Amino acid sequence: MAEHTRRTVLKSAAVTAGGAALAARAPAAAGAAAVSIQPAQTAEITLSVNGRRRAVSVETRVTLLDALRERLGLTGTKKGCDRGECGACTVLVDGERVKSCLTLAVMRQGSEITTVEGLADGDRLHPVQEAFIRHDAFQCGGCTPGQIMSAVACIEEGHTGSDEEIRQWMSGNLCRCACYQNIVAAVADAAGEVRR
Template identity: 70%
Template sequence: MSTELPESSVPPPTAVDEPSSAPTRRTFIATTTAVGGVVVASGAIGGTLLFDDEVAAAEAPPESRVSLTVNGTRRTVTVDNRTSLLDLLREHFGLTGSKKGCNAGACGACTVLVDGRRVNSCLTLAVRLEGAEVTTIEGLADGDELHPLQQAFIDEDAFQCGYCTPGQIMSGVGCIQEGHTGSPEEIREWMSGNICRCGCYVKIVRAVEQTAGRK
């Protein structure tokens, strides 16, 4: 009698387990930790170089001492060479009448007079104004008596929100001093660097014209 088992009943040979090539979660964490330790150690070894770079980056920017006259008062201050006249007036001298609008010289809200000429104070470096005379909106009135153009702005209702008004008035004063007030068209041309988002241009021109006529 044959003792051979049928082919279907013979159990398949047991395969020898081979190590998996894919890393396990435990292996990945252990490897990452080891690599991280090496990186940290390398940073500690080269710490002096990194520290020197950080110190160099944190060094204070160059400063200069500048003396100028603002609204009749002599001022002397040491400032970062990158400080604009606008920031000097607002942040160092507390003269916040001049407004920071675009900070790019496009709106005219920061207009002041430097040695009698109109400038965008946001584009003017303070350190270049040694010995200059600066007039801001705060320096126009004579005590309680408003400058004629300030009064004209009130009389003509030449403002709404008022944000651009200091720059408009300073530009208008410069425009009058320069003699560019022969006609409304000329005033508009020479005041075109001052933007009023409320659209009070007609009344602004009228106020400048009224003041120029008085003079």
């Protein structure tokens, strides 16, 4: 009768793996297989977010997204779908864009996480943030933190060679207000600036 949720599936997978007790600093790759995941078991972990090391107590099933929002109070990162479809929760993990709803917080110890709150240099906005304002690349702002983090990585990846390339490589971030043309313009503009 009980339906499988993502979390119960994770739990049963871990039980069959029959692993050892949770190590506080389990390496990310081995973490999922080696850890016995009890539903409400908490782990004391340290996350490095926006250059600050933050101790946080999370259940092992907590996503990086919920750890950021609900435990660390970093609500700039948005939850749109909680299943990797909309991109609103995109953050940088060791410089790569990652949908924070699809990764567990315990897997990201030892990584450098950047959220939209960590992009500006004091009062000076990041060129991508500036370009988003200049090109009106948002309306409601619900997807904007994810768009911006994705754009930062998109530029870093070198996927801004043409508007068409930007359109494709920014298509993992939905904008329901649909400012897509302005997002493309902002990313292209910021790419020029970042490279200078």
